[in-house]
Amino acid sequence: MSDKKVFFTGAGGFIASHVIPLLLEKDYTVRIFDNMTRGNRDRVNEFVATGKVELVEKDVRYGVGVREAIRGCTHAIHFATVSINKSVADPGESIDINMVGNNNVFAAAADEGVERLVFASSASVYGEPEKLPMHEDDKLNPLTPYCISKRAGEDLLGFYERTKGLSWNALRFFNVYGPGQKIEAYYTSVINHFIQRLRAGQPPIIDGAGDQSMDFVHVTDLAKGVVAALESEQANLPINIGTGIDTSIATLAKILIEAVGVDVEPVFNKRDVLVSRRAADITRAREVLGWEPTITVEEGMRALVRDSE
Incomplete structure (x- = not known):
């Protein structure tokens, strides 16, 4: 078995189903951490059947469960989140899962010596842009609990970088689409x-x-960006992933x-x-990740x- 193991939250979802095959191709093993309330169980079972993927069916809100599951993992990808529309309908649950969940994952990754964490941020942190194209250094104006939690997640990564040396990249996904x-x-x-x-x-x-x-960025391209962010030499940056x-x-x-x-x-x-x-x-994605859409x-x-x- 490979000594490269990825702790992957929210990995029962759509984007993760395109990322996991790329990780397996690169000889990572994967520990999926997902409460599976919205996850695709059939797809996850297919991954588990490879013998290189395991499922820990737990919730990111429970810090002890996160800490136990991340132990022994060399890398982490944090996708678990509550969507925009649900965050507006139920801000309390959104803050609970997105903010507390973010902190649980980031703190555990820092304490357990994870080499690199990739966070699924969002283009929604910009709010309504003042100009196009939108650059990572532009003013941020997140408008919903979901968007606010993504921006706060990026700031929290900076805190764990400064205090505990956590290495991270936050990918600001634009409008992802594709099969599944x-x-x-x-x-x-x-x-x-x-x-x-x-x-x-x-x-x-x-x-x-x-x-x-x-x-609109195709999920096949975006998945390659996630893996590139896991392996890039440069780190500790928000990076746009779009076209x-x-x-x-x-x-x-x-x-x-x-x-x-x-x-x-x-x-x-x-x-x-x-x-x-x-x-x-996407200048930064090209320069830092060597990534561009195809x-x-x-x-x-x-x-x-x-x-x-």
Whole structure:
């Protein structure tokens, strides 16, 4: 067995299911730490069957359980979190899981001598950007308990770095999409909603002029960024993981209409909407991680349509 072992919270989820195969290819063993309330048990069982992955079915809110499970691990990836929409509906649970959970994992990693911790942060720490592309040194303005906990998580990593020498990278994920994603995923549910309507021969409905944009990054590319952050020489930085391209909702609709192959035009629901735009400056990801995306939005969306048939 390899002497490289990753403690991986929230690893029953969508993104982790793309990261774990890359870790196994690089000869890591993996200890999944997940309460499995939303985890994909079938997929986790497939990983466990390899003999290189084990499941500890516990909650990050319980510090003793975290401490026991992280012991003996050389690396850590912390994905366990409560989503944006759930954090607004129930701020108490969000603070409990996201803030207390963050501290439990970071403190245990520091005390147990983990060589590198990778934290799933979020582009949502920026709030509404003042300019594009969004750079890691831009002003942060997190707006929901989820976003606030991500920013606080980055600050907490800095504390454990200063006091106990913890080595970390915080990845600010932009709009992640790809095969295996739940259809209600907050930032990318628009993709699944459009595909469902197009399959039924109905046009996608867009609020306003469709100027709102996202930076869609394919989960295959993003997973490579996670592994690169686990192994990079440089550390202790927040790093954007996106494509640098802002794809408007109107453009997304056109891409998906073409991919599904139906003859419809989007319907624009004329009303005032907050035009939010997203695009990552990925200079730091290139320089620090040697990472950049390889899958264009057009390619990724076509593959998603094919996979969902």
